[in-house]
Amino acid sequence: MSGALLNLSGVSLAFAGNTVLQNVDFQVAEGAVVSLIGPNGAGKTSLFNCITGFYKPQSGAITFDGHELLKLRPHRVTASGIARTFQNVRLFREMTVMQNVMSGMHSRTRSGAIAAILRLPSQRAEEAAIRDYCEGCLRFVGVGPEEYDRIATTLAYGHQRRVEIARALATQPKLLLLDEPAAGLNAGEKQDLIALIRRIRDERGISVLLIEHDTGLVMQVSERISVLDHGAMIAEGTAKQIQSNPKVIEAYLGQEDAEAELDF
Amino acid sequence: MTPRDTASDRLRDRIAARFESPALRWGGIGLILVLMAVLPAALGQYATVIMTNALLYVVLALGLNVVVGFAGLLDLGYAAFFAVGAYTIGILTLDFGVNFWLALPVAVLAAAIAGVIIGGPTLRLRSDYLAIVTLGFGEIVRFSARNLAITGKASGLSGIGQPWLFGWHIATPTDFYFVFCALAILAVVVSLRLENSRLGRAWLYVRHDEDVAEAMGINRVAVKLAAYVTGAIFAAIGGAFFAANLGAISPESFSFTQSVLILMAVILGGMGKIPGVILGAFIVILGPELLRNLGELRLMVFAVMLLLIMLFRPSGIWPKRGVRS
Ligand SMILES: Nc1ncnc2c1ncn2[C@@H]1O[C@H](COP(=O)(O)OP(=O)(O)O)[C@@H](O)[C@H]1O
Numbered sequence: 001m002s003g004a005l006l007n008l009s010g011v012s013l014a015f016a017g018n019t020v021l022q023n024v025d026f027q028v029a030e031g032a033v034v035s036l037i038g039p040n041g042a043g044k045t046s047l048f049n050c051i052t053g054f055y056k057p058q059s060g061a062i063t064f065d066g067h068e069l070l071k072l073r074p075h076r077v078t079a080s081g082i083a084r085t086f087q088n089v090r091l092f093r094e095m096t097v098m099q100n101v102m103s104g105m106h107s108r109t110r111s112g113a114i115a116a117i118l119r120l121p122s123q124r125a126e127e128a129a130i131r132d133y134c135e136g137c138l139r140f141v142g143v144g145p146e147e148y149d150r151i152a153t154t155l156a157y158g159h160q161r162r163v164e165i166a167r168a169l170a171t172q173p174k175l176l177l178l179d180e181p182a183a184g185l186n187a188g189e190k191q192d193l194i195a196l197i198r199r200i201r202d203e204r205g206i207s208v209l210l211i212e213h214d215t216g217l218v219m220q221v222s223e224r225i226s227v228l229d230h231g232a233m234i235a236e237g238t239a240k241q242i243q244s245n246p247k248v249i250e251a252y253l254g255q256e257d258a259e260a261e262l263d264f
Numbered sequence: 265m266t267p268r269d270t271a272s273d274r275l276r277d278r279i280a281a282r283f284e285s286p287a288l289r290w291g292g293i294g295l296i297l298v299l300m301a302v303l304p305a306a307l308g309q310y311a312t313v314i315m316t317n318a319l320l321y322v323v324l325a326l327g328l329n330v331v332v333g334f335a336g337l338l339d340l341g342y343a344a345f346f347a348v349g350a351y352t353i354g355i356l357t358l359d360f361g362v363n364f365w366l367a368l369p370v371a372v373l374a375a376a377i378a379g380v381i382i383g384g385p386t387l388r389l390r391s392d393y394l395a396i397v398t399l400g401f402g403e404i405v406r407f408s409a410r411n412l413a414i415t416g417k418a419s420g421l422s423g424i425g426q427p428w429l430f431g432w433h434i435a436t437p438t439d440f441y442f443v444f445c446a447l448a449i450l451a452v453v454v455s456l457r458l459e460n461s462r463l464g465r466a467w468l469y470v471r472h473d474e475d476v477a478e479a480m481g482i483n484r485v486a487v488k489l490a491a492y493v494t495g496a497i498f499a500a501i502g503g504a505f506f507a508a509n510l511g512a513i514s515p516e517s518f519s520f521t522q523s524v525l526i527l528m529a530v531i532l533g534g535m536g537k538i539p540g541v542i543l544g545a546f547i548v549i550l551g552p553e554l555l556r557n558l559g560e561l562r563l564m565v566f567a568v569m570l571l572l573i574m575l576f577r578p579s580g581i582w583p584k585r586g587v588r589s
């Protein structure tokens with residue numbers, strides 16, 4: 001599938017001899033919503049870290065939108081059009097909601113020290129444009145103006161997750177990686193999240209790859225599901241195909257909370 | 265936040281909130297400017313010289329604040345850039361007969377280049393390698409100044425001329441006081457504008473969480489280098505006017521103690537809080553002066569006071585508003 005937006009082939013990663021990913025092949029097609037599932041410690045977050053340039057796999061290739069990603073430092077990966085959220089919400093402490101979201105615009109803007117010191121008209125226009133765009137992102141995820149100037153980490157947990165998604169959207173990505181975005185959300189918030197993921201794809205044209213444990217949510221939003229177990233990709237297909245795949249069932253059986261996690 | 269600082273914090277919040285109103289803020293700024301203007305006439309030459317030194321420290325502390333406070337980089341050799349500025353002026357004006365105003369941009373450039381040479385390779389590394397490297401750099405610069413013929417060895421350089429500015433000969437202590445007033449105001453304005461800019465925000469992102477900052481598309485190394493070089497430029501400008509003011513410089517003006525004193529002003533001020541850092545610079549310079557009648561004991565009393573402040577207000581004397589909610 002060379003036409004895919006994101007293409008991983010033969011990606012292997014190990015830390016001090018511990019294999020974390022073995023020979024992983026994986027694709028995300030343009031405009032798709034794809035889920036990556038698998039037991040805890042399977043290597044899902046590590047896979048995200050390889051894509052975003054934080055981990056350097058020992059072998060394999062990762063291409064995105066015509067770029068070879070493995071050579072790039074994380075900020076260049078983001079500039080090439082991949083944005084992410086973190087498994088444990090990681091907002092900038094002591095900074096406001098708006099300041100947090102503005103960080104996403106950094107790679108899309110240019111003004112430097114001289115422009116800032118002289119308050120050049122171009123710099124002021126850029127600052128206004130940054131604010132406008134970030135307001136749009138916050139509105140899109142459902143965070144209102146009354147929260148813009150609050151310290152982000154003082155928001156309700158569900159709203160912190162939304163701010164993190166808004167911050168990722170502010171990088172103007174083609175592909176959005178969400179690492180367990182529903183963790184810690186209540187049922188109502190999960191429904192909102194499902195609607196939000198759909199709108200991200202449909203209204204903004206952004207492809208989405210999500211890691212998620214909530215299988216109900218996975219079934220509802222994703223067209224295709226990939227299953228990672230002990231660092232190996234053991235299955236790929238539609239929800240129906242995955243549900244009945246014996247390898248997948250076996251992978252989850254070892255887990256004590258298998259019932260809860262795989263209640264297909 | 266600990267309960268013990270709530271009362272004073274509330275008071276400061278109220279004072280700060282007053283300044284949110286534009287009329288009162290401009291009124292406050294006007295009052296400060298008037299006080300600055302009448303100080304030499306009101307307090308006499310001795311106080312004017314001390315205040316000039318305090319204003320120099322405002323410039324240096326605000327420069328180091330960009331590095332330590334905004335970008336979160338521990339720099340233990342900041343006085344080295346101060347020395348680069350001062351010696352560049354000394355050497356160019358004395359040995360090469362260059363006009364002060366032409367030597368000034370060269371001093372700035374020299375400090376910026378030194379910043380890139382020291383910061384470029386070091387800032388790629390994570391953690392506190394920078395502290396060690398900057399400590400070493402500070403000592404190397406002082407050692408070179410003590411041993412090179414061109415820097416006048418241990419006795420330093422003297423006879424550095426006083427500059428002219430559009431027919432005004434900047435000569436008396438009062439003249440230099442006003443020059444340093446202008447430099448301090450410039451340093452404050454530049455700091456404020458940088459803080460509220462794309463680059464200023466990037467410094468804070470990197471300081472709070474390097475990984476997330478990178479994931480948001482920020483070039484961690486480039487942004488840190490920009491902070492380091494900006495700080496170097498502040499110090500070089502301070503050093504240039506310091507050399508012109510005293511007319512003589514020697515290696516001892518640029519010791520490790522000097523770096524620590526400037527760092528103290530930044531830490532006292534609460535790292536990154538511009539009004540706090542200004543206050544910190546004044547405390548570091550005026551504190552020992554105000555305790556003069558304690559005689560020999562004054563430096564020790566001052567050191568104990570600083571220690572107590574740091575113990576009881578580890579985040580600095582100037583609280584950041586809005587964090588408590
Ligand atoms: N930086 C690292 N250093 C060493 N081991 C790591 C590192 N990151 C991840 N691992 C290991 O990789 C395995 C997979 O972790 P992770 O990718 O977080 O799994 P998942 O997200 O699927 O729960 C775990 O055994 C973890 O200990």
Ligand SMILES: [Mg+2]
Binds near residue numbers: 044045046087
């Ligand atoms: Mg994980």
